Amino acid sequence: MIYAHSAQADVEIAASAERVFDYLDDQPNTGAHMKRSSMMMLMGSMAYSFDYARGRSVGSVITMSGNVAGLKLHAEQIVTQRQPPFIKAWETRGEPHLLVIGHYRMRFQIEAVGGLSRLHVFIDYNDPPSIIGRRAGTLLAAIYARWCVKRIATDAGEAFAAKSRDKNAWKPSALLLAATGMIVFGIGVYFALLRPPLLPEDIRFLALSDLDLPSVPPRLGVWLNFVFAVLGGFAMATGILTITLAATTFRSRKPVALLGAILGGAASIGTMTVVNFAINSDFKWMLLGLAAIWAASLIAYGVEGAHANKGRGEERK
Numbered sequence: 280m281i282y283a284h285s286a287q288a289d290v291e292i293a294a295s296a297e298r299v300f301d302y303l304d305d306q307p308n309t310g311a312h313m314k315r316s317s318m319m320m321l322m323g324s325m326a327y328s329f330d331y332a333r334g335r336s337v338g339s340v341i342t343m344s345g346n347v348a349g350l351k352l353h354a355e356q357i358v359t360q361r362q363p364p365f366i367k368a369w370e371t372r373g374e375p376h377l378l379v380i381g382h383y384r385m386r387f388q389i390e391a392v393g394g395l396s397r398l399h400v401f402i403d404y405n406d407p408p409s410i411i412g413r414r415a416g417t418l419l420a421a422i423y424a425r426w427c428v429k430r431i432a433t434d435a436g437e438a439f440a441a442k443s444r445d446k447n448a449w450k451p452s453a454l455l456l457a458a459t460g461m462i463v464f465g466i467g468v469y470f471a472l473l474r475p476p477l478l479p480e481d482i483r484f485l486a487l488s489d490l491d492l493p494s495v496p497p498r499l500g501v502w503l504n505f506v507f508a509v510l511g512g513f514a515m516a517t518g519i520l521t522i523t524l525a526a527t528t529f530r531s532r533k534p535v536a537l538l539g540a541i542l543g544g545a546a547s548i549g550t551m552t553v554v555n556f557a558i559n560s561d562f563k564w565m566l567l568g569l570a571a572i573w574a575a576s577l578i579a580y581g582v583e584g585a586h587a588n589k590g591r592g593e594e595r596k
Contacts, residue, residue, distance in 0.1 A: 323348060338357065
């Protein structure tokens with residue numbers, strides 16, 4: 280069919296062509312602007328129904344119907360081209376019953392540009408066959424067509440921008456891991472600057488009496504201060520790295536970050552907690568609380584992932 284008019288909209292999206300195509304291949308996403316009541320829809324809306332393929336294969340039928348300005352509208356569309364992840368097209372079949380346009384063909388095309396996708400949305404259309412429809416089309420069809428393609432492009436861009444913001448949001452798992460890092464950093468400051476050479480628990484573990492203390496070599500305290508300064512420096516570095524991990528790749532849910540949080544936490548917090556229980560340290564319960572915060576961040580990470588997977592599953596349905 281030859282079409283008399285056309286409109287186009289373009290947008291760049293920070294996502295791969297495969298992800299953008301998968302989003303737009305789901306017709307409820309492509310037609311989201313038609314399902315919402317708006318001024319351009321004269322406060323009406325349209326609903327979609329599908330065959331078994333749900334518009335995801337050539338020949339699949341997409342039916343659109345609804346009520347706009349008190350009029351019942353209806354159009355059947357058939358998918359005529361589908362080449363993932365680059366192009367998809369569909370057009371009306373039969374006689375569409377619409378207000379300002381008649382037969383139309385829509386398509387979107389995706390270009391991969393570096394790490395971005397350049398999305399082009401097109402509509403080719405004719406005026407409605409009736410006299411009233413042609414007059415309405417003369418006044419409003421171009422405005423409606425431009426709004427339609429622009430809305431599809433804009434909705435797609437906003438959808439991926441929202442996903443990016445959500446992906447990088449500070450969720451409980453990242454906040455808990457960052458809190459863990461801050462506490463570890465504080466422990467490092469204590470060891471490096473504040474810890475005396477011998478605590479009461481050290482004297483107790485060494486079974487030293489008050490009479491034994493004067494016999495302790497004087498330079499032992501100096502040597503222990505150096506040892507604790509090194510240990511404190513490593514603890515501060517561990518805390519800083521943990522906070523950095525929480526703020527970057529752990530927050531954006533990179534699998535390697537989860538592995539790092541598990542192994543790093545077990546090697547540092549886990550070892551420190553076990554040893555303090557082994558020597559019956561006065562700080563053992565405080566360290567167990569730190570270990571609980573670290574473990575809670577990992578549990579929260581798993582819960583958040585399960586919730587996200589459930590949400591994606593419901594979206595596909």
